[in-house]
């Protein structure tokens with residue numbers, strides 16, 4: 001098969017981790033006789049620096065024309081802590097999500113047996129955790145009307161959802177639950193928010209179409225607690241954009257494998273794969289960042305975007321092997337073992353595929 | 354001294370835990386020669402059942418006339434999972450907060466040496482944690498305009514903040530930080546929300562009035578992570594209503610002492626003290642609920658509302674003693690030790706004051 005993949009390395013350590021994912025993907029392509037064309041494009045702070053906007057039209061066209069998008073990370077400290085900055089790398093991310101119609105962010109949290117002791121949680125709490133958040137990504141308060149009134153003294157943000165937006169996300173949730181343990185948790189704040197009541201009402205109506213799925217409805221504050229207490233009691237969770245932002249990040253650290261968590265954003269026009277970690281500016285250029293989350297994001301891409309299960313399994317297997325053998329970057333190296341460089345981990349994966 | 358305290362027991366286990374806090378408070382009053390008049394009033398599901406509304410005017414008048422309010426918990430399962438219910442116990446809570454002007458919710462999270470192994474976190478992660486959230490409680494998306502459009506197919510909620518709302522909450526944060534380690538964390542989502550940018554801008558402007566306080570600005574998703582990873586790196590945190598709802602609950606479970614965490618809501622007209630746990634409907638009437646969070650809320654009331662430090666210290670000391678001696682309800686009892694009843698714990702505290 002032939003694939004055209006848009007390559008958005010982004011800022012900070014983005015280019016370094018993307019580089020290793022490309023190496024591994026190319027090796028897989030070779031092994032299974034596929035042909036990948038990578039088309040690099042600018043996004044984030046580097047795009048602002050180069051052309052003044054964080055998600056240039058040219059980048060958008062490249063993404064639209066591609067079979068999938070592989071994304072690194074964006075963000076640069078020079079844009080932080082300046083509430084009045086008018087152009088920000090994050091705007092590029094939001095624009096990209098919106099223009100590509102990436103309405104569902106798929107965020108798994110799972111554990112690696114060899115890393116379980118890295119978790120801040122006790123072993124018995126975290127063992128067996130294998131959950132997936134579906135976060136709505138193109139609606140809610142992120143994209144509602146916002147602004148100032150009264151000479152700038154009053155600020156407002158509007159959270160809006162339509163029934164059809166909830167439905168298409170929930171549908172993915174029900175479908176995913178059907179392929180797993182048939183348990184779906186709808187996370188909302190229906191005791192306070194009207195948008196949450198629309199979410200709950202819509203999901204309740206859909207229940208009859210999926211009689212085998214057991215749906216629970218939980219308030220976002222209760223989920224924030226239970227994720228820390230009994231993460232392994234969850235399976236598939238669906239939620240709106242802002243709750244998803246907070247809860248998926250909370251979930252990511254409980255596994256102790258944050259540097260390894262991949263994600264996908266799927267939608268109308270294409271799908272995008274990216275590590276959940278950020279641009280880690282302090283590590284830029286040092287060849288120390290952990291490339292495994294990006295490599296595993298590439299595995300998700302092979303499986304979900306291209307339907308290539310065997311290829312994905314091969315990537316996951318070699319990642320597991322590298323972990324077992326301690327071929328890991330400094331974030332995962334134990335006190336008395338060697339820390340490998342980003343590029344060395346990538347080389348090892350390619351050599352051991 | 355003479356105090357008039359409004360007593361809002363609420364629903365579920367509320368009346369049982371309130372009962373023990375009253376016993377302990379009365380014993381303290383006797384010991385230190387104060388005189389407490391308790392004025393009970395209805396709120397929550399029991400108020401809906403009795404008079405049709407969750408926060409009756411009569412209750413409001415009792416609270417306004419009181420020197421402080423001691424509150425149990427509200428909520429009843431018959432009002433859950435019904436997105437179309439028009440009267441809900443939670444509305445009473447929100448109305449009460451608004452009408453009493455309780456704009457700052459003070460939520461400490463700390464650990465008890467004897468309970469540290471109850472934490473889902475590893476000992477080295479949680480040890481030494483002693484943080485306080487100040488959650489804005491009468492603004493934001495909880496109270497903004499909300500409703501439906503397009504025949505009910507579109508729902509919206511509006512988050513609004515004014516500079517003066519941010520200021521009065523932040524002022525409490527700075528002042529609290531000055532009495533502690535002079536570290537303040539402002540939690541927002543300024544990379545996405547206009548209201549968050551107003552928060553950040555306002556707090557940044559206030560920094561010069563408190564030159565000794567070191568302020569950090571962190572995104573809500575990052576805080577949701579770091580709370581699990583390094584809770585003891587935080588001291589005072591300020592945040593808006595909805596973020597506060599999620600993060601304070603997350604924070605409460607990390608300590609392993611959730612059943613013991615008190616809280617205060619302070620503001621314009623009076624102040625209110627309540628355990629952070631809910632109404633725990635399944636345990637209603639069983640005399641098994643842990644009364645210590647409510648007893649410690651009464652201690653906060655003595656100290657903060659009445660300025661009686663010694664009385665507060667005496668309550669805290671006897672609570673500590675009960676924990677050390679294992680005079681605890683079933684939630685804290687170890688496998689092979691006796692679980693005491695709610696009322697037995699209260700009796701023991703009174704006898705050992």
Ligand SMILES: CC(C)[C@H](C(=O)O)[C@@H](O)C(=O)O
Nearest residue numbers: 090091093094245544545574
């Ligand atoms: C950078 C920021 C705008 C973004 C978000 O809030 O969606 C990030 O936190 C994420 O989760 O991808």
Ligand SMILES: CC(C)[C@H](C(=O)O)[C@@H](O)C(=O)O
Nearest residue numbers: 191192221443444446447598
């Ligand atoms: C019951 C609910 C409306 C309330 C809130 O969200 O404020 C509760 O979760 C709390 O934190 O006191």
